[in-house]
Amino acid sequence: MPPKRTREHHARQAHAPAHTLAPELIAKRTKRHLDELERSNYSEPTLLGDDDDEGGGRKGRARQTISDKRTFNIPGTSPAAKKKKSTMNVRTALLYRKNLATLIEESNIASLPPSVPTYFTAVVPPSSYPPRMLCSVCEFWGHYKCRRCSMPYCDLNCESIHSETRCEKRVI
């Protein structure tokens, strides 16, 4: 029947997203953006994603600590005053820098019983309100989404700016 067919046809069109991204890719992109926001120093993002700056370890794990190069005077006879050699624990802590993810794993707090509050349980749950979409170019309300990369925009000017500069034609 013609009416039925058009209704089905329209329904199918409404349900067929033309080129939008899968939610996992959007989530991955958001996570990458948030990690970038946590970095101390900016460096050009590479395809593989850069680690945080290595500092003294850049020259192939040289066993030098920057704190040795300073001159200061602390009274007394503690190792810090350079009268004695530092203990093993302290030297290990100074030379082998671990990042936070490693430390969290080592501390085993994930395996504590659920009644114990830890770093993980303290995180606040997602909001009960839906997120508001703000235009990625000018920060006004973004009522429309880019067809290729699902970033919100507010009007045609911002859409043209977005597709010329930042649209991720090939989302990694």
Added chain:
Amino acid sequence: MARPRTTSTLILDNGASTIKTGIAGDEQYPRLSRLRIVQNAVIRSKGDKTTYFGHEFDNCRDYASLHYRLPCEKGYIVDWDAQKAVWDGIFSEDIDPAQTTLLITEPYFNLPNIQDVYDQFMFEEYEFAEYMRVTPASLIPHGSLFPQETECMVVVDSGFSFTHVVPIMNGSIVWQAVKRIDVGGKLLTNHLKELVSFRQWNMMDETYIMNQIKEACCFVSGDFAGDLRKCRYNPKGNSIIQEYILPDLSKHRKGRIRMPDDILADTDQILVMNNERFCIPELVFRPDDIGLEQTGLAGTIALSISQLPSDLQGMFWANIGLIGGNTMFPGFRERLLVELQTLAPVDCDVVIYECEDAITEAYRAAYSFATSSGFAHSTQVVTRAEYAESGSNASRRKFRDWKPHETEKEKPSVREASKLKGKQKEDDRSHVTGGGGGGGGSTINSSRLSKARTTRTSAAAAGTTGSAKRR
């Protein structure tokens, strides 16, 4: 155990962005009794071609393109080398550690293996006579943030790395209800850098300058939709727009906001701050604006209070305090008050207290704590002798924090006998010492690790009794 006599107390409010430090209680070092704020970073300046450690940063002349090496990652100390370099600079000003008590702050939910390294540094490297490690919120009851004595309070600590909502009852933190939002000053500055770099000048390297701009220009809007409309429909002449004149480093002129009667030289570069002024601090209240799936600050406070005993919740709503540099945006308190009033029960008043200088409030509370008689006789301070005898277990026993606490009555030798019972203390011990060796106590605990694994089935019941005991 008798405490050694020390001449003075050194206070270190060890933040991720700045360290607030001073000496309490002795006039022998009058120069340092006053508060010093030291950058907690090792900063390399390409213009000056020097590296500044901590307090030396005051001598820096060229603020462009600074490379920061921060000891803290997400608020926890991971780079001990850089942290030691900064601490050496602070301690080197004629402090004799062997005669000094140290009061140092740590972040909330500090990891046990990191805490062990704190102990190692303080006792083995610097050889302080005794020290005490606390969280900033636990010092607040000693300070003057709340004008009257109150037993129930909620402290909102919004700093460089994250924001915590910390309820305090009878002077101790209710750890089950502490909540964390991963939005802090660092995230806001980096987000501002991104927005400005996309729209105007490329400022991705200029952390210091963008931080200045953020602190000078940004505010929290009470009416987000209305302000957005204002900025949109009148892009040049609205009441919100501000022009910031970027600092001129060749002439050593600082950056400033342009006043109406400022005459611009030709070489001045202008940064226009329009809706960035209020969209940036908005992230504290709506982290999902950038896709971070966490509740905003008002919702978090409501969630945290709802996990407290219901008959006391009214008192908690009426005693909310703000500390931390990130709360110093103009309009922060008013916006939070409006949002909380929609979430609080109808019969509860919502009262928010703030102080004149939120960055140093924890330090000032620490100062009044350190000079009080309670500190001088406190049993929570760990001395060098105790550390030499039982290693990091001494600090685990004495410092109250989120880990389940064993009772004070238990002596070290009794721990061997309690092996057979398989109670919750074993479970906690083995987990807590799982990572990183520390002092002398590790040999006892590692032999009990295997025992603890077999008794894991009883751990669930034991865990709940453990927390019940703690109440």
